[in-house]
Amino acid sequence: MRLSFLVGPVNRGKLLMLYAAVGAALLFSSCYPDYNLSATDYDLVMTRYAPGTNFGAYDTYMMPDTVIHLDGDTLTGTNKLLSRKYDQAILSTVAAHMQALGYQRVAVDTTNPADVALIVAASGSTTIYYNYWYPYYPGYGGWGGWYYPPTVSVGSYSTGTLYVNMLDPAQRDSQRRFPVVWFAAANGLLNATSSPATRITEAIDQAFAQSPYLKTN
C-alpha cells in the first residue's frame, strides 16, 4: 500500500476506514470481557477420594474439636493470617454433614478408634506481586520515539485454604501413618469484604454436595 493512500485528499471511503479502525481499536481495548468477578468467584473446592474405598462400610467417625492452623511446615503452629473466630462454625458444619450422611460421632480414642477420623486444618499465605509498566510511544518522523522510566506497582493478596481430611485408622501403616481416604480443600481470598462465615459454610456444603459417595449404608 502506498503512503499516498493515507495522506491524499480525504473522501468518504477513507473516513469510513478511519471510523472502522477506531471502532476496532475500541472493541479490543481489553482482551477479555470483564466478568465483574467478586471474591466468591475465586473460591474453589476440590474433593478427592482414594480409589477402592468402600465408604458404605464405615459407621462411626471421630473428630478433634479444634481446627489445626498450619504455618509453613509446622503442624500445630499458629498462623497470624487466620482467625479462630470461625473454627467452631467450621467444625459444627462438618459434623452436621457427617450426621446427614449417616455417620455416628464417637469420642476421640486412639486405642479404640472410630471407623474414620476427620482432621480439619487451615492454612494461609500472602502473595506479593509486582506490575512493571513501560509506557512507550512509537517513533514519529525522524524521531526514535520516547519512553518514560519504568514504574513499579506492588500489591499483595492473602489466600486461605481449609482442609477436611478423612483418615482410615484401620489402614495405619508400620510407621503409624493413617492413609487419607477422602479430602476436601477449599481455597479462597482472605480479608475479602464479603462475609467470610457464609463463604466458609458454603464451601463446606459444596465439598459434601460434590461427594455423594461418602454416604454410609
Add this chain to the structure above:
Amino acid sequence: MTKHLLSILFLTLVLVAGNSSLAQYSNMTSLTYDVTLPVGNSADFIDGLQWRGVAFEARRFLDRQFSIGFEFGWHIQSVKSTDLLQLPNGAISGTQVRGTNALPLLVTAQYYLSKDRQEIRPYAGLGAGMTYIDQRWDLGLYSLTTYNWHFTLKPEVGVIIPLGDVDGMVAASYTHAFDSGQTAYGNEDNTQQYFVFRVGLVWSRF
C-alpha cells in the same frame, strides 16, 4: 517446523508485495468485524458464539477473477463457567474463566465468479499460514496458560457488494489450526477449530 513455515510465509509475502509486474492490477484492502463459533476441540473449551473479532486483509488481483493476498486477524473467545469439573476420583467446583486469543497470519487466494466490479461478486478462497493461539484457564486463584503457533488452513466463501465509495464484504470461513504444543486444559490434542462470520468494508484501488 514452525520456523520453516514462518519463513515460507514471510518469503511469499515479500514476493507478492515486491513483484512490480503486478502493479498494473488493482488492490483491495478490507477491515472486517468477525464473529466466531468454536467447534470440535475448541468448543469443548469454549462454546457458543464469540463476539470479539477483527481482521485486516489486503488482496492484489492477478487478473479480473483471481487475487492473492495476506490476512491478519484477532479473534477473542472467552466464557465464564461454574460447571463442576469431574476429576479421576474427585471433582473441583468454582468459577472458571476460559479464554483464547487467536491471531491468524495467512497468505490467501481468491477466485471470483464475476469479472464485473459493479456487480455483487461471490468468491471462494483459501488461506494458509500460521495462527498464534494463547489459551488461558483461570480456576479460582489459579491460572494455566499456554502459547502455541499452529499451522492453519482456512477455506472461505463470501461476496463483495458494491456500495459506492467503498464496497461491503460478507463472508464465512472455517479456521482449522492443526495440533501444536499443549492445551491449557489437559486435552492431548491441541487442534483448534472455529467458524468465522465476517462483515466489513472493502477499499479498492484500480
